[in-house]
Amino acid sequence: MNVIGRKRWAIPEGYIPSESSFSDRALISHETACILNANDHDAHVALTIFFADREAVGPYRIEVPARRTLHLRFNDLNDPQPIPRDTDYASVFESDVPIIVQHTRLDSRRAEVALLSTVAYAEG
Amino acid sequence: MNVIGRKRWAIPEGYIPSESSFSDRALISHETACILNANDHDAHVALTIFFADREAVGPYRIEVPARRTLHLRFNDLNDPQPIPRDTDYASVFESDVPIIVQHTRLDSRRAEVALLSTVAYAEG
Amino acid sequence: MNVIGRKRWAIPEGYIPSESSFSDRALISHETACILNANDHDAHVALTIFFADREAVGPYRIEVPARRTLHLRFNDLNDPQPIPRDTDYASVFESDVPIIVQHTRLDSRRAEVALLSTVAYAEG
Amino acid sequence: MNVIGRKRWAIPEGYIPSESSFSDRALISHETACILNANDHDAHVALTIFFADREAVGPYRIEVPARRTLHLRFNDLNDPQPIPRDTDYASVFESDVPIIVQHTRLDSRRAEVALLSTVAYAEG
Numbered sequence: 001m002n003v004i005g006r007k008r009w010a011i012p013e014g015y016i017p018s019e020s021s022f023s024d025r026a027l028i029s030h031e032t033a034c035i036l037n038a039n040d041h042d043a044h045v046a047l048t049i050f051f052a053d054r055e056a057v058g059p060y061r062i063e064v065p066a067r068r069t070l071h072l073r074f075n076d077l078n079d080p081q082p083i084p085r086d087t088d089y090a091s092v093f094e095s096d097v098p099i100i101v102q103h104t105r106l107d108s109r110r111a112e113v114a115l116l117s118t119v120a121y122a123e124g
Numbered sequence: 125m126n127v128i129g130r131k132r133w134a135i136p137e138g139y140i141p142s143e144s145s146f147s148d149r150a151l152i153s154h155e156t157a158c159i160l161n162a163n164d165h166d167a168h169v170a171l172t173i174f175f176a177d178r179e180a181v182g183p184y185r186i187e188v189p190a191r192r193t194l195h196l197r198f199n200d201l202n203d204p205q206p207i208p209r210d211t212d213y214a215s216v217f218e219s220d221v222p223i224i225v226q227h228t229r230l231d232s233r234r235a236e237v238a239l240l241s242t243v244a245y246a247e248g
Numbered sequence: 249m250n251v252i253g254r255k256r257w258a259i260p261e262g263y264i265p266s267e268s269s270f271s272d273r274a275l276i277s278h279e280t281a282c283i284l285n286a287n288d289h290d291a292h293v294a295l296t297i298f299f300a301d302r303e304a305v306g307p308y309r310i311e312v313p314a315r316r317t318l319h320l321r322f323n324d325l326n327d328p329q330p331i332p333r334d335t336d337y338a339s340v341f342e343s344d345v346p347i348i349v350q351h352t353r354l355d356s357r358r359a360e361v362a363l364l365s366t367v368a369y370a371e372g
Numbered sequence: 373m374n375v376i377g378r379k380r381w382a383i384p385e386g387y388i389p390s391e392s393s394f395s396d397r398a399l400i401s402h403e404t405a406c407i408l409n410a411n412d413h414d415a416h417v418a419l420t421i422f423f424a425d426r427e428a429v430g431p432y433r434i435e436v437p438a439r440r441t442l443h444l445r446f447n448d449l450n451d452p453q454p455i456p457r458d459t460d461y462a463s464v465f466e467s468d469v470p471i472i473v474q475h476t477r478l479d480s481r482r483a484e485v486a487l488l489s490t491v492a493y494a495e496g
Binding site for chain 3: 374376377398399404406407408410439440441442443472473474476483484485486487488489490491494
């Protein structure tokens, strides 16, 4: 397969609700960056998180092996620091090889599940 | 970080339901333009609102500081005039520096929450 | 405002549920193509509907005046023929001036509302 | 109609919930790639599925006739092997003629329906 993807991606929308109506991992309110590395080289990705009223945080270092997908939960990020809940944020991904990024949120604050998803903004 | 983004963005879908099943701000029916300015210069954005059967309104003047995100609620716009509820509209953003725009709606007319989101249409 | 948009748009996903839990127009299950014509000339759009197992139907003729938006419900199309319910379809829009198209579905088959939306695929 | 579309498409997000609150086909939890072939030649598509922690699987061979749409359910794929449920995956489509691909999921794990949709990432 030829190289597919772009090296820089942005997701302006970010918000992790602190509430969930369920306790199992699959149905807890969460926000995900689905990263596909369809190429033959591992991807080293630097993630920066932007906020409304304070300095950006990062880089978070992420590796996506060759020919693998990583569905990265923002909820799980800890280094350099966790993403605060109930807070507006945005994110930029910079990779050394082309990748594809899709943004998904599962919101279970109320008793049912709500979903959103969009392919992120790409450059490079 | 190198400059990332585009200067002109459009969101054809716009509709703020007047009904909500909840009264706290996070769960009231609302429509948002999530704007990311990942660059080192403040962004000055002119927003124009288009309707089905009357002249467009604007510009609404919005500033997004350097390296910040603004999750702008259309519900909160007042100058030059509020966005009418239960009315089809569309929007165009023109910025002096590159930004990225994502459109999200939370609809809580019924007892549960419904979400939609998409990266907006970009040019320039 | 300078001309913004593209002349050809495609929406591969199309499906109008025949069921609805509500009877008012805003909450009936429906599928919408939100069209923004931000330019100074009226847009004349030819819409073609594609199916899984029969010949395509069209053109449907749509006009979007200069500096207006039209949130076109596929449910309302009648000429040359209505869109069948509970049937997979897809659509292509060809306009004489640049427009922007966003696809939205409201699904109210069950007691709550589900939403999807995406900016369509653009060319030209 | 002139040729419209691209030859390579990617969907980083993939996840088929094993649970459903309904038993009729339309409301079972499912994931779909809506493919539009608006051109005058049949499309032969090779689909590859990527995982988080094992080698990619494929190609799955799909044909979309000229001027037809195929709303392909990942749930229905069997050759070379079914897509596992409750498992993160991603997909790449390679076609011999230009097509357009949109990704949709219907999630009915809880009593109501949740939807997501986005036009996939395109190249070529």
